Amino acid sequence: LIFHRLGIASCFEQYRSSHKTFLIIAKSQVLERAMKVSCALLQWIAVSSCISASTASLFSLRNSEKNDVGGYHRNRNLEEEEDVGSDIVIKIDGQDVAMPYDSQESYENGQDESMKRPLAVSNNGHDVTLSGNIHRAIPFPTPLTIGYSTTLELDFTLTQRLEAHALCIDTDLGIDSSKCFVFAGYQHLGYNWQRVQPQTNQGETKHYTIPLHKLASGNSTYNWLVFMEDNDSSNRNSGNSTFSNIEINHGDESPITIEIDGEEVSIPLSSQQSYDSNEDENMKRPLIVSNNGAEVTLVGNMHRAIPLPTPIRIGYSTTLELDFTLTDEEEAQAICLDDYLGFDARKCFVFAGTQNTHSDWERVEPQATVGETRHYVISLRRLWGESQYNWLIFMQDNDSSNRDTGRSSFSNIKINVGEEYPVMIKIDDAEVAIPLQGQQSYDRGQDENMRRPIVLTDEGHNITVRGNTHRAIPFPTSLSIGATTTLDLDFTLTDVEETQALCIEENLQHNGQKCYVFAGTQALHSYWERLEPQTSVGETRHYSIPLHKLAWGGVDYKWLVFMQDNDSSNRDVGSSSFANIEIKHSPEFFIVQDNVTISTASRSQQRYNG
DSSP: OOHHHHHHHHHHHHHHHHEEEEHOOSSSSHHHHHHHHHHHHHHHHHHHHHHHHHHHHHHHHHEEEOOOSTTTTEEEOOSOETTTTTTEEEEEETEEEEEOGEEEEEEHHHHHHTOSSOEEEETTTTTEEEESSSSEEEEEEEEOOOOOOOOOEEEEEEEEEEEEEEEEEEEESSOOGGGGGEEEEEOOOOOSSSSSSSSTTHHHHOOOOEEEEOOOOOTTTEEEEEEEEEOOOOOOOOOOOEEEEEEEEOOOOOOOOEEEEEEEEEEEEGGGSSSSSSHHTTTTTTTEGGGGEEEEEEEESSSEEEEEEEEOOOTTEEEEEEEEOOOOOOOOOEEEEEESSOOOOOGGEEEEOOSOOTSSSSEEOOOOOOOOOOOOEEEOOOGGOEEEEEEEEEEEEEEESTTTOOOOOHHHHHEOOOOOOOOEETTTTTTEOOOOGOOEESSHHHTTTTTSSSEEEEGGGGEEEEEEEEEEEEEEEEEETTTOOOOEEEEEEEOSEEEEEEEEEESSSSGGEEEEEEOSSSSTTSSSSSSSSSSOOOOOEEEEEOOGOOOGGEEEEEEEEEEEOOOSSOTTOOEEEEEEEEEOOOOOEEETTTTTTEEEHHHHHOSSSS
């Protein structure tokens, strides 16, 4: 049968036909004997030639088996050993792990047609080829844990494209598309499927490294590696693809490390949450942690929150210190501190970005440019208040059609709560502490609801205001002012604005008659008192101001007001400082009759003759 298939019978028929021709031509016995010798030689040559040709045909037939669907030919090198029953070999953390071939099961049995088609294993177990519709699961020798730094690495070859070519890692044998990674296919898949990019085209081999952070879920372990080639057509035998050199690497599972008041704290990646879940696409992309947890890298659109070990209360001296590296700029690259997971731009600090952000965002200056690493020390005074902050947020906003672009890193993060000094002033040579918690806006609309903090240095004796600020702090007890009462202080002008002044008030409603102006560019009403000489930029001047104009009417004063008025388009400019503030009640002039005090001159005096 084999010889007949190879055409050897036909060769012998050709020989016999030729032999008869020679015998007819022969005319003598000598010639006939000579011809028989020649024919014998011819027979040997013909048979040898036929066998050689037939053997070549046999090899050709084995090397090119025609698939009866679509005229597809699958070529295979005979020197490459293929064993349908060989164990599959993958690497886990650099070590070869054998997965027994006979342990395979159907993944979603109805789809796999009860394992109708075999997996073809070659290259010493490192290549797994799928031909036709296959949904096949192989168990890991021991359950696999997946962390936020775990990756899946492989080479994928596409020979004939089908609806979906994918690899899945699952806990059981029921299909869960959220645990599958699709390398090629023409079927429109649901949102949960993850199409790895770039997709492989027919005839190509591509190498992939895939982060598995989306499968990291606490104590879950994974039992099955699934090979999938989906074909729901009328002919399920078509399609061909190969998965090679599969590696699973757990990587560096370091927690994120930051410093809080000089102490290093660790924050496990398993505790991270989406900040504004829709924007973060349900944690689609991982935080990449390196440098023993000190560096956090963002790739693509991310809004990710990690919990602080204990909530922190931010004071007026609290700072955030870090190094920021910009590799690929996106719409906004920022860090936020928040008390819950709903987005609030007022609690975010922007280091780079192409988007024109709302005024609530604070752009730290100078902004970082691509390729730069910059060190920042950021005052968190704008977050001062009663709130306790629970979350540190890493943000890289990208709302474009390709949300996988953008790269930046935050490293060496430090939060220093610092000393919370009160405002320190002197009243009649006694030190008086005024806690910042009692401050209020003076003329609330002008102060923009305490948007900008006052800055305390020199253990509270120096008060600096930056940008538009109208801030009132309460005296511990109501202050009476007499005709000889004075206000002493040192005033420093760093950046002049419209008005830089100090006021003493009985309420929080603006009244320029109770203010003293040290510097400013604005022309003021005559009831404002401009002190002379005015302070120039870069100068520090000492002033001793008589407060007698406030002594009339027996008013009790409750508020000391720091004012830096800036109504320009950029209200963040302007800087001045008030230091060593002292209020002195000098001895009053009394009328005495018969050694008895009967009145104070300062409270009862009147103008004489107008």
